Amino acid sequence: MSEKRTGAQILCEALIQNGVDTMFGIPGGAIMPFYHAMWEYRTDLRHILCRHEQGAGHAAEGYARSTGRIGVCIGTSGPGTTNLVTPIADAWMDSTPMLAICGQVSSAVLGKDAFQETDITGITMPITKHNYLVKNINDIAYVVKEAIHIATTGRRGPVLVDITKDALQATAVPDYSKKIFLPGYRPTVTGSKKQIKAALSLMLKSKKPILMIGNGVMMSEASAEVRVFAERYKIPVITTLHGLGAFPEDHELSLGMPGMHGWVHANRAIQEADFLMNIGGRFDDRVTGKASTFAPNARIVHVDIDPSEIGKNIEVEIPIVGDARIVTLSMLEEEPEEKLVAEFHKNAAEWLTYVRELQTKHQHKQQYLNRPDTSTMLPHDVFAALTKQLNTRGNYRVVTDVGQHQMWAAQLLDWYKPRTHITSGGAGTMGFAVPAAMGVAVAHPEDTVWAIAGDGGFQMTNQEMIVIIQENIKNMKIAIINNGFLGMVRQWQELFEGKRYSGTPLTSPDFQKLAEAYGWTGITVESVDQIDAAIERAYAIDGPVLIDFRVEREVNVFPMVPQNKSIGEMITE
Amino acid sequence: MKIHTLVVLVQDHPGVLNRAVSMFRRRGYNIASLVVGHTETPGVSRMTIVVESDNVEQVVKQLYRLVEVLKISDVTEDPVVDREMVLVKLHVTGQHRAEIVALTEVFTAKIVDVATNTMVIEMTGGPAKVDNFIDVIRPFGIKEMMRTGRITMVRGAKGHSGAELIDQAAE
Numbered sequence: 001m002s003e004k005r006t007g008a009q010i011l012c013e014a015l016i017q018n019g020v021d022t023m024f025g026i027p028g029g030a031i032m033p034f035y036h037a038m039w040e041y042r043t044d045l046r047h048i049l050c051r052h053e054q055g056a057g058h059a060a061e062g063y064a065r066s067t068g069r070i071g072v073c074i075g076t077s078g079p080g081t082t083n084l085v086t087p088i089a090d091a092w093m094d095s096t097p098m099l100a101i102c103g104q105v106s107s108a109v110l111g112k113d114a115f116q117e118t119d120i121t122g123i124t125m126p127i128t129k130h131n132y133l134v135k136n137i138n139d140i141a142y143v144v145k146e147a148i149h150i151a152t153t154g155r156r157g158p159v160l161v162d163i164t165k166d167a168l169q170a171t172a173v174p175d176y177s178k179k180i181f182l183p184g185y186r187p188t189v190t191g192s193k194k195q196i197k198a199a200l201s202l203m204l205k206s207k208k209p210i211l212m213i214g215n216g217v218m219m220s221e222a223s224a225e226v227r228v229f230a231e232r233y234k235i236p237v238i239t240t241l242h243g244l245g246a247f248p249e250d251h252e253l254s255l256g257m258p259g260m261h262g263w264v265h266a267n268r269a270i271q272e273a274d275f276l277m278n279i280g281g282r283f284d285d286r287v288t289g290k291a292s293t294f295a296p297n298a299r300i301v302h303v304d305i306d307p308s309e310i311g312k313n314i315e316v317e318i319p320i321v322g323d324a325r326i327v328t329l330s331m332l333e334e335e336p337e338e339k340l341v342a343e344f345h346k347n348a349a350e351w352l353t354y355v356r357e358l359q360t361k362h363q364h365k366q367q368y369l370n371r372p373d374t375s376t377m378l379p380h381d382v383f384a385a386l387t388k389q390l391n392t393r394g395n396y397r398v399v400t401d402v403g404q405h406q407m408w409a410a411q412l413l414d415w416y417k418p419r420t421h422i423t424s425g426g427a428g429t430m431g432f433a434v435p436a437a438m439g440v441a442v443a444h445p446e447d448t449v450w451a452i453a454g455d456g457g458f459q460m461t462n463q464e465m466i467v468i469i470q471e472n473i474k475n476m477k478i479a480i481i482n483n484g485f486l487g488m489v490r491q492w493q494e495l496f497e498g499k500r501y502s503g504t505p506l507t508s509p510d511f512q513k514l515a516e517a518y519g520w521t522g523i524t525v526e527s528v529d530q531i532d533a534a535i536e537r538a539y540a541i542d543g544p545v546l547i548d549f550r551v552e553r554e555v556n557v558f559p560m561v562p563q564n565k566s567i568g569e570m571i572t573e
Numbered sequence: 574m575k576i577h578t579l580v581v582l583v584q585d586h587p588g589v590l591n592r593a594v595s596m597f598r599r600r601g602y603n604i605a606s607l608v609v610g611h612t613e614t615p616g617v618s619r620m621t622i623v624v625e626s627d628n629v630e631q632v633v634k635q636l637y638r639l640v641e642v643l644k645i646s647d648v649t650e651d652p653v654v655d656r657e658m659v660l661v662k663l664h665v666t667g668q669h670r671a672e673i674v675a676l677t678e679v680f681t682a683k684i685v686d687v688a689t690n691t692m693v694i695e696m697t698g699g700p701a702k703v704d705n706f707i708d709v710i711r712p713f714g715i716k717e718m719m720r721t722g723r724i725t726m727v728r729g730a731k732g733h734s735g736a737e738l739i740d741q742a743a744e
């Protein structure tokens with residue numbers, strides 16, 4: 001290690017040493033030295049050339065969200081990095097561990113409006129967990145180590161490293177041994193014992209308890225522990241959009257998804273609960289509805305690794321700052337009096353029976369799948385067929401885009417395993433699905449990865465389809481729920497704006513032909529009786545397949561809580 | 574809205590001021606004054622931020638999310654020494670000179686520059702005393718004025734040193 005290396009070589013070695021093996025990016029002037037160097041390291045450091053930096057960013061997110069490891073994306077200075085801004089913001093909102101490596105103009109011209117110069121650290125300050133402008137080759141090795149440490153610990157998030165071209169080109173003897181020095185960054189992972197005891201004793205006093213689990217459970221790999229906890233105390237479990245899969249939906253304690261498009265019984269349960277423990281969820285407004293009306297009768301415990309989330313949207317009685325898995329393990333260590341637990345079990349069982357009755361009375365998931373009597377193809381028909389196929393075949397991961405299809409997928413597919421449902425939640429980034437699914441497919445060659453998108457979102461990033469061909473990725477399929485509208489906006493226009501369909505009708509190219517132009521297999525499905533065969537054919541083909549499901553144009557996602565209303569007030573049809 | 578005084582210890586890195594200030598901007602809070610300077614600990618800078626806010630606790634939590642922020646204390650209710658300095662350039666004709674000299678003595682201010690028609694006065698004190706001094710001197714004709722903003726230190730043994738935090742992290 002005493003030989004001199006270029007900054008770019010040091011960057012490659014530092015990435016490898018810190019566990020990076022795959023990167024998504026596009027080269028350009030300022031980042032060229034990095035590309036020059038990565039050729040030497042290509043057996044350890046796979047680079048996947050994307051067609052737009054937004055695609056590279058979302059692919060890195062898909063990689064990270066499906067593995068829990070850092071996702072890496074690369075852009076050159078100027079437009080290359082501004083194109084990364086959307087996925088960075090997306091990763092920020094959904095706490096995704098991501099490293100964005102950006103080329104920057106040489107330090108001699110920094111701040112002089114040089115060609116392709118953009119102040120990317122300034123731009124991304126509010127949407128990164130931390131960012132760096134590296135001008136000195138001697139900082140590269142350490143900054144990469146620190147950046148990956150910050151992105152993958154505590155509350156995960158994106159970190160951006162902007163490196164000047166001259167720092168990449170300079171030579172120096174690397175020092176990879178410098179220890180991480182972060183006096184201002186010490187995430188609390190162990191929950192306070194006192195708070196944990198208090199939370200349990202509060203829970204045991206309750207008669208209508210609810211456990212709500214979110215992204216934090218996924219990020220800290222706490223599914224197994226949460227399940228043991230729920231089973232030990234027999235508490236009904238609600239899974240938020242990002243919690244889907246963290247608790248199996250066929251479990252007797254599972255109530256499914258809450259919130260704006262959650263199930264009526266799940267929302268009612270929250271509104272009637274006298275105790276709610278939220279592990280790793282952030283009480284997003286799509287979950288709470290009008291915050292002041294959320295869970296009016298519940299005494300609330302909030303477990304979150306980020307202290308700034310506690311009390312932000314919902315006032316809580318007992319905050320527990322810590323890692324979801326470590327806190328859950330600590331809760332499992334507690335051994336409350338058996339008498340108390342027995343009494344609690346009895347009450348919780350009655351409560352669960354009551355909630356199940358609500359579920360049958362309202363729209364139980366299975367009933368919801370019973371389609372209305374019409375000859376046209378409803379989105380529900382597609383999801384019913386997909387669910388059947390996914391459940392039979394197993395080994396699947398689903399990446400959804402943003403809009404109606406996203407909510408239908410969340411509602412109507414069955415979620416059993418962590419990291420099988422990946423979507424853009426907080427930021428709601430249309431165009432997420434196709435590139436993110438590519439990242440998932442790269443990370444999980446053993447699984448079939450479905451990107452489900454609407455005709456609107458699909459057209460925002462579909463150029464990444466050719467990357468699948470270039471990289472010879474076989475395990476990705478795309479399902480387009482094609483209704484000729486920007487559907488969710490159209491739904492709001494129908495329900496709240498007197499059907500003024502302003503800016504929502506959408507003409508699309510022939511997606512089958514588009515797929516074929518990209519070297520994919522394209523299938524068009526226009527009636528209910530073609531659905532099963534199309535999905536079966538997609539599975540039979542060893543390679544990427546796109547299915548264009550031309551569904552009924554004006555179908556709404558129900559149930560629905562109108563914006564800024566209580567989640568107790570749901571529209572069900 | 575309540576006025577809060579925050580003492581914030583940060584790592585002395587480029588951009589850290591921008592990051593901290595951005596947190597207030599994002600929430601739409603107006604910063605009344607902000608002073609940054611070096612401290613007893615190398616590598617640690619200290620900010621005194623005076624801000625109007627109904628929910629300063631949330632901003633404090635969000636400030637803690639910044640990797641370079643070491644410690645934040647809301648010292649609004651603590652016994653403190655508060656100081657700021659002001660430089661005032663007055664338009665002074667001969668007839669008022671003596672009166673101004675007398676006033677500066679009362680306020681233990683200093684005359685640091687005298688020219689034909691102007692005087693520059695330096696005055697240090699608690700914010701109220703500085704306000705008072707400016708009110709008294711205003712009728713003479715202020716040409717220019719610059720206040721430094723407040724620096725604050727808690728009285729007694731309790732305090733805000735970054736030394737321990739830096740040592741812990743270095744271990």
